[in-house]
Amino acid sequence: MGRWEPDARGRLERAALELYLERGFEQVTVAEIAGRAGLTERTFFRHFADKREVLFWGQGALRDIFVDTVAAASASTSPIDAVAEALAAAGAIFHERREHARRRQAVIDANAGLQERELIKLASLAASLAGALRRRGVPEPAASLTAEAGIAVFKVAFVRWVSDPGEPDLPELIRESLDELKGALITGVLANAPTTLNG
Amino acid sequence: MGRWEPDARGRLERAALELYLERGFEQVTVAEIAGRAGLTERTFFRHFADKREVLFWGQGALRDIFVDTVAAASASTSPIDAVAEALAAAGAIFHERREHARRRQAVIDANAGLQERELIKLASLAASLAGALRRRGVPEPAASLTAEAGIAVFKVAFVRWVSDPGEPDLPELIRESLDELKGALITGVLANAPTTLNG
Numbered sequence: 001m002g003r004w005e006p007d008a009r010g011r012l013e014r015a016a017l018e019l020y021l022e023r024g025f026e027q028v029t030v031a032e033i034a035g036r037a038g039l040t041e042r043t044f045f046r047h048f049a050d051k052r053e054v055l056f057w058g059q060g061a062l063r064d065i066f067v068d069t070v071a072a073a074s075a076s077t078s079p080i081d082a083v084a085e086a087l088a089a090a091g092a093i094f095h096e097r098r099e100h101a102r103r104r105q106a107v108i109d110a111n112a113g114l115q116e117r118e119l120i121k122l123a124s125l126a127a128s129l130a131g132a133l134r135r136r137g138v139p140e141p142a143a144s145l146t147a148e149a150g151i152a153v154f155k156v157a158f159v160r161w162v163s164d165p166g167e168p169d170l171p172e173l174i175r176e177s178l179d180e181l182k183g184a185l186i187t188g189v190l191a192n193a194p195t196t197l198n199g
Numbered sequence: 200m201g202r203w204e205p206d207a208r209g210r211l212e213r214a215a216l217e218l219y220l221e222r223g224f225e226q227v228t229v230a231e232i233a234g235r236a237g238l239t240e241r242t243f244f245r246h247f248a249d250k251r252e253v254l255f256w257g258q259g260a261l262r263d264i265f266v267d268t269v270a271a272a273s274a275s276t277s278p279i280d281a282v283a284e285a286l287a288a289a290g291a292i293f294h295e296r297r298e299h300a301r302r303r304q305a306v307i308d309a310n311a312g313l314q315e316r317e318l319i320k321l322a323s324l325a326a327s328l329a330g331a332l333r334r335r336g337v338p339e340p341a342a343s344l345t346a347e348a349g350i351a352v353f354k355v356a357f358v359r360w361v362s363d364p365g366e367p368d369l370p371e372l373i374r375e376s377l378d379e380l381k382g383a384l385i386t387g388v389l390a391n392a393p394t395t396l397n398g
């Protein structure tokens with residue numbers, strides 16, 4: 001092992017994003033990222049498996065927060081409220097990372113392969129969330145539907161958050177987006193079948 | 200151009216699915232598909248750009264049905280009801296194609312690259328659906344949220360439909376799944392904020 005480098009991970013991440021934005025993800029090598037960060041390639045590979053993982057290492061942390069928050073919700077919490085708690089908890093970890101998230105999104109938006117990887121990440125998170133709901137006793141298809149709707153809310157809120165610095169913080173946007181989705185679906189219910197709500 | 204071959208497209212599609220299931224998608228060549236169908240490679244390439252398109256050519260038809268149905272919905276139709284009509288119309292085209300869809304799904308489930316392609320298809324359909332809603336005057340983020348929720352419903356209903364021959368037909372499963380999602384989201388609303396509905 002090499003000597004300890006202060007904040008090596010953060011320095012590598014910032015250097016990688018800078019280079020990806022300057023020259024495009026495909027064109028950048030690990031050697032260049034390490035060089036820009038003032039570190040060695042060996043140090044890079046102690047922190048990341050490859051240059052794509054610099055953009056996606058957070059997936060495991062997000063999944064853990066989703067799954068743990070749903071598992072920890074009180075027994076009386078409805079499935080959608082457990083998902084709302086999980087989304088807000090996940091949203092909170094992006095605090096202070098807005099500029100980083102905006103730059104990361106710009107890198108992904110410029111590369112079709114990275115966009116595919118991001119879709120796979122979201123699908124995988126939806127599957128993990130559905131699994132956490134099933135372990136609470138939520139049957140299918142309600143578990144998958146609630147999880148997919150939750151991830152859709154997260155995705156839409158995240159895009160709003162990174163696109164416009166004037167928007168509120170992410171947990172607030174997630175709450176707003178979930179309320180918006182409920183409103184959009186309930187409009188149909190109220191128009192078509194008010195007895196569902198009153199009966 | 201070669202001579203006209205009766206149902207060449209259908210024969211190629213059936214031959215391709217048979218071979219993909221027997222030997223795995225990666226191992227099969229276009230020459231083998233054409234041979235199994237009793238046709239030439241040249242005929243294959245008049246119908247499909249490559250062997251992957253045999254599995255994904257329906258995406259354009261689905262997109263057109265989604266977009267056209269949303270555009271044709273009456274002015275008084277709510278966004279979620281316009282999406283529900285679009286999903287049901289799309290579901291109807293799979294009538295008589297259940298065994299085909301089941302076989303196609305088995306091919307996709309066995310190949311990570313095809314699963315990614317399927318996710319991209321669904322994300323693209325959600326974007327088209329959101330665009331159709333915006334053209335009806337639905338603002339963001341409601342348009343994207345309603346579209347994403349609609350595609351989530353379609354995805355979950357489709358999996359139920361291909362997985363269990365005992366399940367009802369696809370348009371019926373789509374309606375059931377949408378009602379299930381509304382119920383799951385409204386449970387939270389009724390528990391937390393009844394004034395939203397009564398006020």
